[in-house]
């Protein structure tokens with residue numbers, strides 16, 4: 001019988017290296033996979049001393065998305081777990097998902113790109129149900145904390161006996177934040193891409209912010225206002241509570257530029273509606289940005305940024321019911337720890353086939369415990 005393997009594809013990238021280290025430290029004996037043999041071999045050599053035992057030292061494999069069969073060859077059995085940090089996902093992500101579906105394996109990724117997340121749920125999810133594959137997309141800072149905060153808020157509503165109709169999730173950073181090469185390329189790729197929201201009980205396409213913003217009451221003498229973004233919460237939270245009719249996710253990194261940015265977003269949405277402009281222009285910008293890989297904030301820079309995510313639940317007439325605020329480590333450290341934790345969980349727990357949100361994959365209590373172990377905890 002084949003033994004289970006955890007394969008990290010994209011190991012030599014910025015997020016890949018952080019994830020590889022988290023996996024090796026956790027004793028997961030990952031197979032580090034990338035497109036250049038020498039780069040993955042050097043990484044494995046550097047990380048081997050961090051492994052808790054010789055048996056758990058990392059191994060290596062070579063694969064390139066330009067040759068999808070090389071990605072399929074990374075997986076040997078349905079009990080394997082494929083973790084992909086190869087992005088931008090709109091350009092490069094499909095071969096890894098397809099490989100996991102073909103093998104009937106578990107799959108996690110670090111994407112935050114809305115059209116890719118939606119494709120995993122709408123197109124690849126049903127195919128995965130047929131082969132037994134378990135697909136857990138957006139399993140990083142985007143968008144696990146919002147799923148956890150949202151599910152905890154819904155649990156509070158159930159405890160007080162008041163059904164929630166709406167959940168708003170806000171993502172904020174406290175402190176200085178720098179982004180990686182991959183985040184830059186992915187953001188460029190989705191700038192003009194169609195987004196979506198969960199509104200009146202259904203997923204609807206929403207091309208732009210339409211000038212909308214939402215302010216969260218987080219105090220500290222600061223304005224905590226966000227712009228609407230499409231996350232996985234829109235697709236996964238309604239599964240947890242059929243009474244939910246509306247889910248919105250708000251990104252609050254722009255600070256005082258949030259309102260002007262929302263109008264710029266509306267203008268870009270109009271531009272993207274012109275046939276051929278949306279995917280063509282942003283794909284071109286994204287491909288150019290993706291020529292640089294492996295660059296991002298160092299440990300000192302990361303330590304000056306903290307993650308704050310809040311979920312507010314309200315009823316059908318807009319009355320506030322409950323809120324949960326999570327605080328934790330910087331987005332990149334969190335992403336690496338979440339991917340390592342999710343891979344370990346997927347290798348030891350039964351997950352129902354198909355596209356799964358973090359809560360319906362592993363259960364709320366396990367996710368809450370796992371996040372707490374990595375320092376992401378509820379403070380309200």
Ligand SMILES: NC(=O)c1ccc[n+]([C@@H]2O[C@H](COP(=O)([O-])OP(=O)(O)OC[C@H]3O[C@@H](n4cnc5c(N)ncnc54)[C@H](OP(=O)(O)O)[C@@H]3O)[C@@H](O)[C@H]2O)c1
Nearest residue numbers: 012013014015064065087140141142180182183186293294
């Ligand atoms: N959701 C979140 O919160 C979150 C957090 C972090 C990252 N991300 C996303 O994760 C992705 C990676 O980010 P990053 O900062 O790690 O970017 P990065 O450093 O640019 O890494 C990109 C990775 O893709 C690999 N790659 C590129 N073309 C390939 C090909 N043809 N075949 C195989 N591998 C290929 C690169 O390989 P080489 O190393 O050989 O160049 C590199 O390992 C991005 O999409 C980013 O947006 C999301």
